[in-house]
Amino acid sequence: MRKKYIRKGKCNACGRCCQEIYIKHAKGIIKEEKEYNRLRKLHWFYSYLKIVAKTEDGLVFACTKLDPETKKCTAYKNRALLCKLYPQEEIFMMGGVISENCGYKFVPIESFEEVLSKVKRKK
Numbered sequence: 001m002r003k004k005y006i007r008k009g010k011c012n013a014c015g016r017c018c019q020e021i022y023i024k025h026a027k028g029i030i031k032e033e034k035e036y037n038r039l040r041k042l043h044w045f046y047s048y049l050k051i052v053a054k055t056e057d058g059l060v061f062a063c064t065k066l067d068p069e070t071k072k073c074t075a076y077k078n079r080a081l082l083c084k085l086y087p088q089e090e091i092f093m094m095g096g097v098i099s100e101n102c103g104y105k106f107v108p109i110e111s112f113e114e115v116l117s118k119v120k121r122k123k
C-alpha cells in the first residue's frame with residue numbers, strides 16, 4: 001500500500017490532538033479566518049473547531065467537542081472519519097507531527113531487502 005511506517009501503541013486519551021490543530025487544505029495551512037469560514041461550508045467537522053491561536057505557520061484550532069475535564073470526545077459516535085483514523089502516516093507526509101506524549105508512534109517499515117539482509121546475516 002506504499003506505506004513507509006507502521007503505527008504502534010495506543011491512545012492514552014490525553015486529548016492533545018483535539019486541542020492543537022492546524023488545518024491543511026488545497027492551498028496549504030489555513031492562515032486567515034476568512035479561509036476557515038469558507039471551509040466551514042465544505043464539511044461539518046470544521047464547524048466543531050474554534051480558533052485559539054495564530055502562529056507564523058497558521059491558525060491553531062481546538063475542537064469544541066472535547067470535554068475539558070474528562071478529555072473525552074462528546075461527539076464520539078458522530079466524529080469525523082479523520083478523527084476515527086487519527087493518527088495516520090499522511091500527517092507526516094503533510095509536514096505535521098503527533099503530540100509529544102501521544103501513545104502512538106510510527107516505526108519505519110522494513111523493506112524486503114532489509115529483512116532479507118538480516119536473515120542472511122543470521123545464517
Ligand code: SF4
Pocket residue numbers: 017018048063064065066067072073074075076079080083
Ligand atoms: S470530534 Fe472528537 S475526536 Fe474529533 S477532534 Fe473533536 S473532540 Fe477530537
Ligand code: SF4
Pocket residue numbers: 010011012013014015016017018086087099101102103104
Ligand atoms: S494525542 Fe495521541 S494519545 Fe492523546 S488523545 Fe490523541 S491519539 Fe490519543
